[in-house]
Amino acid sequence: MSITAAMVKELREKTGAGMMDCKGALTETNGDMEAAIDWLRTKGLAKAAKKAGRVAAEGLVGVAAEGKKAAVVEVNSETDFVARNEAFQTLVRDIAQTALGTNGDRDALAATDYPGTGKSVEAQITELIGTIGENMTLRRSAVVSVSEGVVASYVHSAVGDGIGKIGVLVGLQSAADAGKLGALGKQIAMHVAATNPLALSAEDIDPAVVERERSVYMEQARESGKPESIIEKMVEGRIRKFYEESTLLKQAFVINPDLTVEKAIEAAAAELGSPITLTQFVRFGLGEGIEKEETDFAAEVAAFASGE
Incomplete structure (x- = not known):
């Protein structure tokens, strides 16, 4: 072609x-x-x-927690100006709270009643679009729950209570003291916000992703001219490093880099006298994976001035 x-x-x-x-x-x-x-x-x-890092969409991520369950949602707007609007911020908080009553499915949440209006979440968004005059959309939602323990949450770049640019949920299954467990969960959630792991463990990474990495590493190693037996060892070393960098449990814990997240959890379990299992994590970064058209502001101004 x-x-x-x-x-x-x-x-x-x-x-x-x-x-x-x-x-x-x-x-x-x-x-x-x-x-x-x-x-x-x-x-x-x-x-x-x-x-994925070319963030383009505006809006807010909202988080809500209740007992052993927490929800996170992303609601997009066209401009950051709207994201600073009090009505929009209230909308995002209310949608996050409403999401606690769902299983995390985006379409189910959109069809759920918006509190105090008799309308669906989708209809309430449509009404605010008419009021503010800018397009908005409920992009995604997720829910994490545990039967025993805590679901910790963290909002990074917060602009208000429970709303900001990054929202993280971390589920810790344990019979340990809820307060201390929650503190550990908050630290892990902050770690997730900072490192954006690809998956919880190696077993959770899509095999196709691993094979793609392996293929790239193999071609790079072959260009060194070394024997195939050495190349295989080089590639396996790179794959191990890939897992260490990409999976939450194997990453160096940002709170204490001498420990991996997995070892930090084991140390906390020994201290609290109860096993702790990190069951799930969810990280929503505002606009990740969405690209919008780049505009030349100077050119726009020039065109406007010339009447084009």
Whole structure:
């Protein structure tokens, strides 16, 4: 297929690699964008091969907790100006509270009654759109619960009680003292906000993701010219490091980097006299994975001034 300038531009924005390198990668992979990213990584030319960090959407993440259950929601708006609006902030808090009565399904939450209105959550959002004059959407929701223990929550870049830019839930199953368990859970939730782990453990990572990493590591190792037996060991070492960096339990605990999160939980269990199991975590970062069109503000002003 023909490689267009737009494709080269897109790959450059995603990887930070040079124009000619991007064109070469797309040519080598017949225009496959994801394969081209891997090709650049293999050659060591990509400065950043992840697009999830290109946060574009505005709005707020809201968190609500009740007993052994907590919910997190993301409600998007077009501008940060609306995210600072008191009515919008109340909407997000109310939706998070309402989510506690659901199983975390986004569509079920949208159809649930919004408190005190006789309308659904979706209908209440639509009404506020009409009032404020800007598009809004309930993007996603999640619920974490335990039969015994606590579900800790944390909001980063908070703009008010329970609302901010990142929301994290951490489920700890245990018969240990709830207060001390909650303190541990809050520390782990803060860790999750900071490190954004890919999964709880190695077993929870999609095998396709692991194989993709392995393939990139293999190509990089082969370019060293070393024997296959050495290459295999090099790749396995890289995969172990990938697990250590990507899975919550194996990450170095930001509160005490001398321990992994797993070891920190074991130490807390010994201190509190009761086993502790980290059952689940959820992290919502505002707008992650959503991209919006980049605009040239200076060009917009010039166009406006010239009457275009």
